[in-house]
Amino acid sequence: MPDRASAAHAHVAHRPPVYLRLSSSDALDALRRMHRIRRFEEAAEDSYVRGLSYGTMHLSIGQEATAVGICMPLTDADAITSTHRGHGHCIAKGADVKPMFAEFLGKETGYCKGRGGSMHIADPARGNLGANGIVGGGLPIAVGAAFSAKRRGEGAVAVAFFGDGANNEGAFHESLNLASIWRLPAIFVCENNQYAMSTAIARSTAVRDVVDRASAYAMPGVIVDGNNFADVAEASFVAVERARAGDGPTLIEAKTYRTRGHSRSDRNRYRTREEIESWKQRDPIAAFENEIVALGLASREEIAAVDAEVRAEMAAAIEFAMESPTPDPAEVTRDVYSPRED
Amino acid sequence: MSEANRELSYAEAIREALAIALETDERVVLMGEDIGLYGGAFQVTGDLVERFGEARVIDTPISELGGAGLAVGAALTGMRPVYEFQFSDFSMLAMEQIVNQAAKIRYMLGGAVNVPVVFRMPTGSGLGGAAQHSQSIEAWFAHVPGLKVVEPSTPHDVKGMLLSAIADPDPVILFEHKLLYKMKGPVPEGDYRVALDKAALRREGRDLTIVATGIMTHRALEAASILAEEGVEAEIVDLRCLRPFDGEAIVASVKKTTRLLAVYEGVKTLGLGAEVSALVAESEAFDYLDAPILRLGGAEAPIPYSPVLEKAAVPQVEDIVAAARSLAQGRA
Numbered sequence: 001m002p003d004r005a006s007a008a009h010a011h012v013a014h015r016p017p018v019y020l021r022l023s024s025s026d027a028l029d030a031l032r033r034m035h036r037i038r039r040f041e042e043a044a045e046d047s048y049v050r051g052l053s054y055g056t057m058h059l060s061i062g063q064e065a066t067a068v069g070i071c072m073p074l075t076d077a078d079a080i081t082s083t084h085r086g087h088g089h090c091i092a093k094g095a096d097v098k099p100m101f102a103e104f105l106g107k108e109t110g111y112c113k114g115r116g117g118s119m120h121i122a123d124p125a126r127g128n129l130g131a132n133g134i135v136g137g138g139l140p141i142a143v144g145a146a147f148s149a150k151r152r153g154e155g156a157v158a159v160a161f162f163g164d165g166a167n168n169e170g171a172f173h174e175s176l177n178l179a180s181i182w183r184l185p186a187i188f189v190c191e192n193n194q195y196a197m198s199t200a201i202a203r204s205t206a207v208r209d210v211v212d213r214a215s216a217y218a219m220p221g222v223i224v225d226g227n228n229f230a231d232v233a234e235a236s237f238v239a240v241e242r243a244r245a246g247d248g249p250t251l252i253e254a255k256t257y258r259t260r261g262h263s264r265s266d267r268n269r270y271r272t273r274e275e276i277e278s279w280k281q282r283d284p285i286a287a288f289e290n291e292i293v294a295l296g297l298a299s300r301e302e303i304a305a306v307d308a309e310v311r312a313e314m315a316a317a318i319e320f321a322m323e324s325p326t327p328d329p330a331e332v333t334r335d336v337y338s339p340r341e342d
Numbered sequence: 343m344s345e346a347n348r349e350l351s352y353a354e355a356i357r358e359a360l361a362i363a364l365e366t367d368e369r370v371v372l373m374g375e376d377i378g379l380y381g382g383a384f385q386v387t388g389d390l391v392e393r394f395g396e397a398r399v400i401d402t403p404i405s406e407l408g409g410a411g412l413a414v415g416a417a418l419t420g421m422r423p424v425y426e427f428q429f430s431d432f433s434m435l436a437m438e439q440i441v442n443q444a445a446k447i448r449y450m451l452g453g454a455v456n457v458p459v460v461f462r463m464p465t466g467s468g469l470g471g472a473a474q475h476s477q478s479i480e481a482w483f484a485h486v487p488g489l490k491v492v493e494p495s496t497p498h499d500v501k502g503m504l505l506s507a508i509a510d511p512d513p514v515i516l517f518e519h520k521l522l523y524k525m526k527g528p529v530p531e532g533d534y535r536v537a538l539d540k541a542a543l544r545r546e547g548r549d550l551t552i553v554a555t556g557i558m559t560h561r562a563l564e565a566a567s568i569l570a571e572e573g574v575e576a577e578i579v580d581l582r583c584l585r586p587f588d589g590e591a592i593v594a595s596v597k598k599t600t601r602l603l604a605v606y607e608g609v610k611t612l613g614l615g616a617e618v619s620a621l622v623a624e625s626e627a628f629d630y631l632d633a634p635i636l637r638l639g640g641a642e643a644p645i646p647y648s649p650v651l652e653k654a655a656v657p658q659v660e661d662i663v664a665a666a667r668s669l670a671q672g673r674a
Contacts, residue, residue, distance in 0.1 A: 079419060113452030120450040129418055130451055134442050140408045141443065144415015144423075151371075151397075151421070158415075171438070174408025181403070335453030336487045338511035 016230035019295060021237060022072075027297040028306060030072060030229060034064040034285050035310040037088045040097055041260075043314055044087070044104055044118070048264065052322075053105055057118045058085040062227070062259040065284035066191050067092040069224075069232025070159060070252070073240040079127045079145035079158040081138030083191075084119050085258070086131030089161050095123040097317040107324035114327040115335065135196075136162060136169030139188070143175045146186035146249075157185040157243040165196025167210045176217040176251065185243035187236070190253045191226060197262045198270040214251040226256030227284040230291065256284075348531065353386045353523040355497035356462075359504040360387065360424065362533050364394045367422060370508060372399045373413055374426030374462075383428045384464055384523050410436035410461070414444045414513075417459035422508055429475045430463035430517065444513040445488030456511040460504070465493075466519040466557055466607055467656055473644035476652075478608040480517050480555075481617075484584035490538050491584040493517040495559040497527040499582065502536030510538060519557040519607075539583050541591035547575035549670045550601035553592055553618050555581040558605045558657060565662035574670045584614065589621045596627040601669050602635045607656045610639025638665050 022030075041061050047053045060067065067088035074080070074093065082089040090100060095111070103110025104118050111123055122130035129145060132138045142160030149156035166172050167190060179186040190210045194201055207213060214221025222239070224231045232254055239250035257279040261268055268276070292298040350358065363370045376383060378391040378401040391399040402409040406427065413423040427433045433440065440461060448456050467476035484491045490512055494500040500518065507514035544559060545566050554562040559580040566576040579595050581588065596602050602622055604615035615637030622628060622635060641655040 081415075111452065112450060112454070115452045116450040122451045122454065124451065124455050129415075129455075130447065132443075134438060137411075137438065137443055140411020140439060141415035141418065143408065144412040144417070144421075145419045147412060147416045148419035148421050158419075171407055171411065174403075174405040175411070177403060178405060178408050178412055333487075336449050337490075338448065338453075338456045 015295060016234065018230045018234035018237065019297070024297045026072075027292045028302060030068050030233075031288060031292065031298070031303065032306050032310060033068045033092050034229070034288065035306055036097060036313070037064045037067060037091045038285060039310050039314040040087055040091060040100065043101065043318055045260070047105070047318075055117055056263045056265075057104070058263050059260040060085045060088040060258060062279060062284065063191060063193060063256045064088055065229040065288060066189070066226040066232050066254040066256050069229045070161070070189050070236045072233040073237045074127070074157070074159065076126045077154065077156045079129055079142065079149070079156070081129050081142040081145070081158070081160050082131040083138065083161055083163055084131060084133055084135070085163065086121055086161075087118070090121050090123055090128055090131070093123060093128045094126045095128065097314060098320045101317040101321040102324045105321045106326065107321055108327045109320070109324040113335070136166040136171035138162065139166065139171045139175035143178050143184060143186055146179060146184035147182070149185050150182070155244040157187060157240055159187045159189055161189050161191060163196065164190060164192040164194065164201045164205070164210060165199070166190070167213065168204055176213070176219065176249070179249040180217045180219050183246065183248035185246070186249040187239045187243060188249060188251045190251065191256055192253050193256050193258045195262070195270065200270070209253060211251055211253045219249045219251055221251045221253065223253045223255065226254030227282050227287065229284065229288045347528050349526045350497050350529040351524050351526050352497045352500055352518070353384060355501040355529045356386050356504055356518065357388050357390065358529070359501040360390060361393065363422070363424070363505060363508045364390070364398055366533065367508070369420060369422040370398070370424065371416070371421055372424050372426065373402050373409060375402055375404055375428050377401060377426050382426065384520060386523070387426070406432050406435035407439060410439040411443065413459045413461075414439050414447070414457060417457045418447065418455055422458050424460040424462060424508060426462045428464070429471070430465040430479055431474050431477050433461065433463060440483070440489070440513070440515075441486050445486045448512065449488060457513050458511050459513045460507045461513070461515045463515060463517050464520050465517045466521065467645045467652055468521045468557070470647065470649065470652065471645070472647040476645035478606070478640060480584055481608050481613045483515050484587070484614070488513065489585060490514040491517070492538055492582060493519070493556040493584060494536070494582060495522065495556050495580050497525065497529045499536050499542070501529055502534050503538060503582070505533060506535045506538050509535070514538065517556065521557050539586045539588060541582055541588040542580045543591065543595070544578040544580045545576065547577035547599065549575045549599060550603060550666055551577045551579060551592070551595040551599045552603045552605055552662065552666060553579045553581055554605040555584070555614065556607065558607055561657065561659045562605055562662055564659045565666060568659070568663050569666055569670070572667070574667065576666055587617065587621070589625070592618060592621060593625045593627045596622050597630045600630050600632040602631070603638060603662070603665055603669055604635070605638045605657050605662055607640050609642060610637055611642060613639050615639050633669055636665050636669055638662060
C-alpha cells in the first residue's frame, strides 16, 4: 500500500519510532487484541449486571494500550506475572477468550478449571504465570522466572505487571533489588492508573513518579503515556532488548487510567465525573485506530473488519462458556497436589 | 567403618542430600542468606559453594519475601530451588509467598502447573535464641492445603526426606530442629528416599502411645527408657509428617496401648496435639481408650531467654516421664 502510506504520512507530524519495527499486520494484530480486551471486559461487566457471574472483577477498560504495547515484543517463551486487574494482560499475551470467559463464569472448561476465576486467570502455555489476588504478589515470582530464563540462556525475559498501589509494598523493593544485583532479564511494568483502590498516588507515595525509584535499584526508569500504544510498545521493545542482551532489568511506568471503578463495590467517591470523562476522551483504542489510519498501516474498512471479527469471537466465547459444565463438587480437592508418580 | 553403620551428624546428612541433588539434577539450586562462603548460620551448607560454585549455591540478600518468591518463580519455570531460611521465625516475612502463592498456585491454575520448591527451616528452642529465633511454627504451615510439611528427627530420615522433598513436584517445608544438627546417627551412602507421608514407630510398648515429632521424639525415647525401669512400656510414634498427616499409625498404636500422650514443642493450645487428639477421638481407637488423652506442648508464652525459663517453656524429658507415668497408672 505504498500510495496510501505516503499520502497518510503527510498528515502525521511525528511518526513514532516503534512503527519502524511493526508491519501493517502487526498493527492490526495489536488492534485486534485491544478490541478483544475491551469486548471481553464489556461482556464481563454485562454478565455481572445480569447476575450471570459470581464474586468480583476488576476491569482495565481504558488501559488496553499498556497491556498490548508491553506484550508486543514478547513470545510464548517469555513469562509474565499479572495482577488482580489481569484480563488485559492475559489477552495481550495471546490467550483464547473461550477458556477465559469460561473461567470468568467458573466453568470446568476455563483456563483454571473454575478454581481461579477472574482474579487468578492464567495461561501458562503462553507464558502467563497468572493474575494475582495479592498486590505485589507477582513481582518476586517474575524475578524467579527471570532467574530461570537467565540460567536457560535462551534470551527469554520475564515481565511483572503491577499497579501503582504495589510500589509501596516490600515485594516491589525486594524484587527490583534482586533483579538488579543479578542483572536478571526482568521488566517491571507499573500500570499507574492513578488510584490504588480509592487512594490517589500522591497520598500514598513519597516520590512524584514511580520511576523515581528506579535509581535506587540502579536500573533505567522510563515513563510512558500508557494510553498511547506506540509509546508503550517502543519502551517495551527497548527494555526487552536490553534484558535479552544480558544488560539487566528496566522499570517502565505507564501513566494511564481505569475508567471503571476499582471493583463492583466502587461508588467513585474519590474522583470526579469530569476527571473520568476527560480520560474517556483519551481512549487508547480510538487513538490507536486514528494513528494507524493516519500512518497508512490500516484502513477504516480493515478496522471495521477487526471489530466485527472480535465481536463474533466474543459472542462465541460467551456461548461456549454458558454451555460449559460447572465443576464437579466431588472434585473440590483435586489439583491441590500433583498426582503421585508411583 | 562399614557402609552399613556409617554415622553422620544431622547437618552432615542434610549437606550430603543437597550435594547428591546438586550432582544429579542440574535444575537444583540452593538459595538463602549466608549459605555460600559463610556456610550457613548452622554450617549446614558448609563447603557446598566451593564444590558447586556460586551459580548453584546462591547467597541472597536479607530479603525473605523476595527470596522466597524468587524460589517460587524459579520453581514454576523449571528449576528445583531449595531455599534456606536462616531461622524458621524469619519465614514470617515470606508468609505471603509461601502461603498465598506457593501453596495455592497449582490449585488456582486448575492443575496446569506445579511448584517444586523446598523451604528449609531451622526450628525450635534450646540455644538461647529467645523469642524471635526459637519458635516452633510447624502447625501453622501444616494448616495450609497445598504445602507438604515434614519434620525429620534423625540423620537417616533428614537425608532421605530432603531428597524426596527435592524430587517432589509440590512445595515441601522441612523443619530441622536446631538441637539435632550435631546429633549423629547411621546414614546410608548414596541416594535413598524416605516417604513424606509416613510416621515411624520408634519403640514398641504396651502401656501407652507417645506421639512426638522432631526433637521431642528423642526426649520421648529417653523418657521411655526411664519409664521402662519402672515397668511402664511406652510406644513411641515419630509423626515425621505433619501434612499429610499419618493418622493410621497413631490409630493402630492407640488401639494396642489404649492410652495416648501427644508431645510437641509448639504452643500447646490449638497445636499439633489438638489434631492428634481429635483424630483419635474421631476414630475407631476412641472406644479403646482407657484414659483421657493428654497433651504436652509448649508454654502459652514466647520462648524466653534465660536458660531456666527456656527449659520451662517446652516439654523436657522429666515432664514426659511425669505425664506418661500418671497416664499409665490410670490417673483417671
